[in-house]
Every structure is written in structure tokens, then in C-alpha cells.
Amino acid sequence: MYGSASTHDIPASAATGLENEDPILLAEFEARIARGEKIEPRDWMPALYRKQLIRMIEQHAHSEIIGSLPEGTWITRAPGFRRKMAQMAKVQDEVGHAQLLYSAAETLGKTREQMLSDLINGKSKYSNVFNYPALTWADSNVISWLIDAGAIVNQMANAKGSYGPYCRALERICAEESFHLKYGHDAVVHLATGTPTQRRMIQEALNRWWPPIMTFFGPSDKMSVHTEILMRWKVKMASNDHCRQQFLDMYVPKIWELGLTVPDAKLRKNEDGVWEFTEPDWEDFKRVINGDGPCNAERLAVRRAAEENGAWVRRALLSPKAKYVKPLA
Amino acid sequence: MSLSSLDPRIARLALPDSPPPPPDKPELDQFETYEVFHQKKEGTAYAYVGPVHAPSLDVAFLFGKEQYSRRFACTGLWVTPTSAVQVTAYGDDAGSIYDTLPGGQIEPTEAPLSESAEEQAAYAAGEEDYDIFHLKKRGKAHAHVGKVRASSPAMALQQAKAVFGEQRPVVNVWVIRSADILRSDEDDRDIWSTTPEKKYREALAYKVQDKIERFKAENSENTPQA
Numbered sequence: 001m002y003g004s005a006s007t008h009d010i011p012a013s014a015a016t017g018l019e020n021e022d023p024i025l026l027a028e029f030e031a032r033i034a035r036g037e038k039i040e041p042r043d044w045m046p047a048l049y050r051k052q053l054i055r056m057i058e059q060h061a062h063s064e065i066i067g068s069l070p071e072g073t074w075i076t077r078a079p080g081f082r083r084k085m086a087q088m089a090k091v092q093d094e095v096g097h098a099q100l101l102y103s104a105a106e107t108l109g110k111t112r113e114q115m116l117s118d119l120i121n122g123k124s125k126y127s128n129v130f131n132y133p134a135l136t137w138a139d140s141n142v143i144s145w146l147i148d149a150g151a152i153v154n155q156m157a158n159a160k161g162s163y164g165p166y167c168r169a170l171e172r173i174c175a176e177e178s179f180h181l182k183y184g185h186d187a188v189v190h191l192a193t194g195t196p197t198q199r200r201m202i203q204e205a206l207n208r209w210w211p212p213i214m215t216f217f218g219p220s221d222k223m224s225v226h227t228e229i230l231m232r233w234k235v236k237m238a239s240n241d242h243c244r245q246q247f248l249d250m251y252v253p254k255i256w257e258l259g260l261t262v263p264d265a266k267l268r269k270n271e272d273g274v275w276e277f278t279e280p281d282w283e284d285f286k287r288v289i290n291g292d293g294p295c296n297a298e299r300l301a302v303r304r305a306a307e308e309n310g311a312w313v314r315r316a317l318l319s320p321k322a323k324y325v326k327p328l329a
Numbered sequence: 330m331s332l333s334s335l336d337p338r339i340a341r342l343a344l345p346d347s348p349p350p351p352p353d354k355p356e357l358d359q360f361e362t363y364e365v366f367h368q369k370k371e372g373t374a375y376a377y378v379g380p381v382h383a384p385s386l387d388v389a390f391l392f393g394k395e396q397y398s399r400r401f402a403c404t405g406l407w408v409t410p411t412s413a414v415q416v417t418a419y420g421d422d423a424g425s426i427y428d429t430l431p432g433g434q435i436e437p438t439e440a441p442l443s444e445s446a447e448e449q450a451a452y453a454a455g456e457e458d459y460d461i462f463h464l465k466k467r468g469k470a471h472a473h474v475g476k477v478r479a480s481s482p483a484m485a486l487q488q489a490k491a492v493f494g495e496q497r498p499v500v501n502v503w504v505i506r507s508a509d510i511l512r513s514d515e516d517d518r519d520i521w522s523t524t525p526e527k528k529y530r531e532a533l534a535y536k537v538q539d540k541i542e543r544f545k546a547e548n549s550e551n552t553p554q555a
Binding site: 032035037038039040042043069073076082085086089090092093096099100103106111112113114116117120121133134135164167168169172175176178179181182183185186189190192193257258259298301302304305307308311314317318319322323324325326327328329 | 334335336337338339342351353354355357358359360361362364377378379380381382384385388395396399400401410411412414416418419421422467468469470471500501503527529530531532534535537540541543544545548
């Protein structure tokens with residue numbers, strides 16, 4: 001799970017700062033990317049590249065941590081021992097992904113401590129879908145299947161990006177995600193092919209989650225100078241709309257074949273093979289991402305409590321001689 | 330008002346509605362970094378998997394095992410402090426970074442597997458073993474190519490050039506004093522054999538197509554086609 005492009009975009013009005021970069025180094029950097037070579041942490045890179053990657057990888061990491069909370073609460077209440085084990089394994093995977101991603105971001109020069117501080121202080125964002133509650137076991141299943149599916153669309157694209165450490169982390173993450181997707185699909189199919197009550201339960205969860213899912217990839221990209229540069233540098237690998245279309249193409253048929261409905265009367269694939277849908281409420285999206293969603297306070301409170309409750313352990317273990325070096329790759 | 334929540338942690342902790350923002354974390358709150366290498370299969374080269382943060386080398390080994398071996402087959406793990414790794418410059422995907430190092434007239438002496446009296450003398454004279462890792466392609470992982478014996482990391486790199494310098498491509502080289510690497514013990518091999526019983530976390534354990542087909546068939550029987 002859970003990388004999403006929805007919060008990554010630098011405001012189009014911000015300066016690119018490219019005029020301050022050394023033109024020779026910049027040309028070498030761009031030539032390397034154009035030849036399909038990856039950038040490694042010790043290479044020269046433009047400030048904008050570094051900044052955008054830190055922002056993107058850090059938010060991806062936060063999304064893994066926060067995203068494990070709604071599913072985590074269902075471990076104890078998962079129906080049956082086997083599902084508890086599987087749900088636990090999935091949640092543990094997601095937290096592991098966060099560790100991999102924090103380390104990848106760290107190679108760019110921001111310490112993990114600073115990233116965790118920024119998360120609990122509300123300075124950095126995570127995927128907005130996790131500001132909504134998982135009210136039932138079926139909601140947890142919808143997250144496992146469709147939110148992970150959306151994240152995979154994103155991550156598969158990002159894995160072809162230009163930054164070496166992020167690619168290495170994503171390679172590992174994508175391999176683990178295949179279990180999540182199958183697990184989530186299995187759980188949804190189980191309810192959808194079950195009793196009328198089970199079918200109703202999964203349909204209601206899908207109805208609740210569809211609007212957040214449609215915002216998962218973020219609003220249509222405004223073609224700005226930034227977007228163009230970040231695509232050339234293989235930081236942004238696919239437009240938000242492209243990812244959303246790909247997601248709809250892969251998963252709406254799988255929802256429909258279970259006899260479930262999608263709560264959007266306009267949703268259909270037109271003659272040109274493009275999905276049409278009701279435009280999500282981006283004003284609401286903005287309101288929630290800026291802190292006013294049903295679960296924002298709760299998500300951060302859990303993270304903050306974990307941070308504070310673990311502080312004495314870290315203090316007890318810390319060696320006074322320890323000297324920080326950022327990870328190599 | 331207190332948070333009413335589905336999350337038992339919230340209910341249990343009785344967290345205040347709007348707690349004051351916590352102070353920024355001190356720089357070393359999450360420990361130093363260590364680099365982890367794993368062996369996927371008996372007899373294959375150890376390869377870099379990623380870093381962990383830990384308060385000591387021993388704990389780094391435990392974290393490394395948890396982070397990098399719990400999901401996929403693994404038969405061995407090496408861990409070293411990040412600060413113990415000597416790193417050369419990075420080259421292009423084609424070519425070899427060794428070519429940019431000053432050439433030395435060094436007799437190649439790959440570190441031997443067993444210690445003869447002669448080797449013991451060398452060690453007594455201040456020589457030590459170093460492990461050498463190559464990165465063959467940017468974005469991929471460093472892999473172990475072998476050991477050399479030398480009196481310093483710089484000499485070890487010269488030795489590495491003499492012994493492995495013909496290999497192509499070599500984008501980047503890591504040199505680590507062998508004594509700085511904590512290695513899993515051959516006698517503890519059973520610590521790696523935990524995965525087969527955890528089929529529930531493999532994608533292959535979830536086969537839904539039959540269920541879907543059965544559902545579709547039953548459904549089309551019950552609802553006559555228009």
C-alpha cells in the first residue's frame with residue numbers, strides 16, 4: 001500500500017530554482033536520466049529534484065504508517081484465526097514498507113527523526129483516504145483490495161522512476177503487495193458471494209469508500225512548468241488522470257462481476273475507451289486533507305502516543321557515543 | 330468531548346482532544362544506521378538489501394532479519410555499521426569505476442579461505458581481510474564479489490582492483506573490513522526455516538476464480554437473461 005500522488009504536487013507558482021543550478025552539472029544529470037540510468041544518493045542533483053523526492057517518498061512512508069491504522073484496528077475483530085493472522089501479516093508489511101521508505105528518503109538528507117516529527121506535528125501530509133473510518137470488517141476488506149490496488153497502480157509507475165534508493169524500496173514493496181491485493185480480493189469475494197446480509201455489508205462499505213477512492217490519485221494535473229520538469233526527470237511517472245483511468249479499467253469490471261454496484265450513476269466506459277464519472281468533490285477533499293476529516297485527529301493521536309510511549313525505550317538504548325551517518329543507498 | 334473512536338488504542342489511552350504539539354525529536358532519537366546484506370539461496374552471493382536503524386550491531390541484526398527476511402526466502406544475513414563502509418565514486422552503467430582509480434603495481438592476493446602459518450604472519454604484520462562489493466547497475470543492489478587482504482581500506486581497494494578489476498560493468502565499489510561485519514552463524518541455519526508454514530501471507534494461497542465463476546453461474550440461473 002499506499003502511495004498516492006494526491007498530495008505530492010508543489011504549487012505551480014513556486015519557483016523552480018533551475019536558474020541557480022550549474023548548467024554543466026544539470027546537463028550531465030539530465031543526460032544520465034535520458035539514457036535510462038538511475039540517480040544514486042552521492043550524485044549531483046538539482047535542489048528541486050531533491051526537494052520533490054523527499055516530499056514524495058516521505059509522504060509515501062507516512063501513508064504506510066497511518067494507512068496501517070484502520071486495518072490494524074480490525075486484527076482483533078477479524079472473523080476467524082486465519083484472517084487475524086493474514087490481517088496481522090499485512091499490517092506488519094505496511095509498517096515495514098514505511099521503514100524502507102523513510103530510509104530511502106533519508107539518503108536525500110532529511111533524517112527519519114525530522115520526518116516523524118513533521119508527521120505528528122501535522123507539517124507533512126499522508127494519503128487523504130486514511131482520514132476516513134473503517135466502520136465494519138467489510139470496510140477493512142475494501143481498503144485491503146481497492147486502496148491497495150490504487151497504490152499498486154501508483155507504485156508500479158514510480159518503480160520506473162529515476163531515483164535508485166526509491167526504486168530498490170519499491171521493488172521489494174511491490175512484491176509484497178501482490179499478497180495484499182489477492183488477500184483483499186478474496187475477502188471481498190467471500191462477502192459478495194455470501195449471504196444477503198454479507199452482500200449488503202460489502203455493498204455498503206463500497207458505497208462509503210467509493211468517493212475517497214476516486215480522489216485517491218488526486219485532481220487532474222495542471223500542466224505547469226513543474227509537472228513538465230518532474231516528468232522529464234522521471235520523478236512523476238504518470239499523470240493523476242492516467243492512473244485513475246488505469247485503476248477504473250482494471251477494477252470496475254471486477255466489482256461488477258460480483259454483482260456489486262458502484263455508487264456513481266455516470267460511471268461508464270465510453271466508445272473511446274475512456275471512463276466517464278462524476279467529478280469528485282475536490283472542495284471536500286481539500287477540507288479533509290487540511291485537517292477537517294472524520295479521523296485526522298485520531299490518526300495523529302495514535303501515532304503521537306506511540307512516539308511518546310516508546311521514548312523511554314529509545315533513551316534507554318541510546319549509546320552516548322553513537323554518531324549518525326545517513327544510510328548509503 | 331473525548332474522541333469517540335473505533336480504534337481501541339484511542340479509547341484505552343483516553344487521549345485529549347487537542348494535545349499540545351510534541352517537541353521536535355532530538356537528532357539521534359531513532360539510532361544510527363546499519364547496512365544489511367542477505368543471501369537468497371545457499372551458495373549465492375550476498376547482496377545488499379537496505380539499511381536499518383538500531384542502537385547496536387546485535388540489535389541491527391535482529392531488525393535486519395525482521396525487515397528483510399520475514400517475507401522471502403533467505404539463508405543468511407550480514408550486518409555492518411554504515412560508517413564502516415568505504416565507498417568509491419559512482420561511475421556510469423557502462424564501464425568500470427576501477428578504471429578511474431590510480432593503477433597500482435600490486436601482486437593480487439585474494440584472501441585465502443584457511444589460515445596457514447604464512448597468513449598468520451601477515452595478520453600479525455597488521456594485514457586484515459576486507460569484503461568487496463560491486464554495484465553492476467545503478468538502481469540495483471551491491472553484491473559481494475570476494476575478499477582481499479590488506480593493511481588499510483585504501484590498500485584493500487587497490488587489491489580489489491588487482492583481483493576483480495577485470496569485471497565489467499562496475500558502477501561502484503564498497504569496501505568493508507571483514508571484522509566489522511556481523512554474520513549469521515552456520516549453526517543457526519534453522520532460524521531461516523520459518524516461512525513454509527505461513528502460506529496465508531502468500532498471494533498463491535488466495536484462489537478466488539472458482540468462487541467467482543460459481544457465483545456467476547448461480548446468478549445467471551436465478552435471474553433470467555433479458
